[in-house]
Amino acid sequence: MFNRFIKANGRHRRIEGWPLVFTVLTVLAILVGTVVEFAPLFLVDQGMAPNPGVEPWTPLEVAGRELYIREGCNNCHSQMIRPFRQELERYGPFTTPAETAYETPFLWGSKRTGPDLARVGGKYPHLWHVRHMENPRSTSPNSIMPPYPWLLTRTMDLDGLSGQMRALRTVGLPYTDEQVDNAAALARAQAETIAAEIVEQGGPDRLADREITALVAFLQRLGTMGAASTAEVATASNSGGPTP
Ligand code: HEC
Known part of the structure; x- marks a missing residue:
């Protein structure tokens, strides 16, 4: 043969x-x-050109993103919605490269012990996140997410923020000198606004300089800019992907 x-x-x-x-x-x-x-x-x-409307992280969001990385949230949460119908129905439009053009380092993740967070921004009021981080069982009964109470007591460390922003600019994020040089002041101003909103929602009045405020800024921003259009999503969900 x-x-x-x-x-x-x-x-x-x-x-x-x-x-x-x-x-x-x-x-x-x-x-x-x-x-x-x-x-x-x-x-x-x-x-990889960003979608119109996608802005790089604000200084406070950069600080919040660092906390997300420090606490290892990406070990349980992905930030990438795949073009399958069950994902679109649960999480919203699938994630596109152009939408995540400023993700450095990317946090798409590959494990979902908890739900995907790519579009969690705006899903809950700030206070919900404060309570959820302090004790996940208080907002989500039976949650297996660990509590992060120290985020409500530890002061935000903004000393290295200018350096971080400079580093992000080096790898392509379009920050101006003004944003880099005044990173800490800009972060504090945004934190004041968020802290005031937390108070309006009935939360504690002492969070303006706490780590939780930076994390909330980051979480509330996720998926709020440059999502795929409904037409794109419809095409993807009709042309493949298992149905639920
Ligand atoms: C051990 C795994 C685990 C870790 C680590 C973890 N989470 Fe979770 N997370 C979960 C689970 C499970 C849920 C769903 C139940 C709930 O709402 O608590 C969840 C829910 C959430 C939600 C609500 C999502 C939604 O759409 O309702 C947010 C926001 C969140 N987590 C943020 C975080 C952040 C920020 C961190 C890091 C500080 C973190 N998680 C760390 C497991 C985890």
Whole structure:
């Protein structure tokens, strides 16, 4: 059987017998493969242009994002909605690359012990998040999420914020000098606004400089900018993906 295969491929066999020709042909084949693999990497820049309306994180949101990373929230929460109907119905429009163009480092995640958070922004009032972080069981009975009560007592550390913003600018986020230099002051101003809203919602009046306020700013921003249009979502949900 093997012999027959060799006979049927006699021409190939002959080429294999010419080391130089065979080497040249092999290199050519590899080169074509390499170009095919690499070309998308060079084109990908266009795909990553942010959607209109997508703004880079504000300084306070950068601080909140750092807390999200520090506390390891991404071990239980993804931030990426896939184009399957059950996800669209539960979480909203699927996440697009252009929408997450400013995600550095990205927090898409791969594990969902808790729900996806890509569009949690605006889903609850600030106070809900404060209570939920202090004790998840107080807002979500039977929740297995751990409590993070220290976020309500620890003071926000804004000393390194300008440096962080500068670093983010180096990797492509379009921050102005003014935003970088005044990062801490801008963060404090936004925190004051959020803290006042928490008080309006009946929450405690001492959170303006606490870590929780930065985290709330970050969470409330998630998915509120540059979502895919309903038309795009309809196409994706009709053209594949398992139904619930
Ligand atoms: C051990 C896994 C785990 C970790 C770690 C975790 N969570 Fe959760 N989270 C959950 C689960 C489970 C739920 C669903 C029940 C609930 O609402 O508490 C949830 C719910 C949430 C919700 C509400 C989502 C919605 O759409 O209702 C938010 C917001 C949230 N978590 C934020 C965080 C943040 C911020 C952190 C880090 C400080 C964090 N979580 C860490 C498991 C986790």
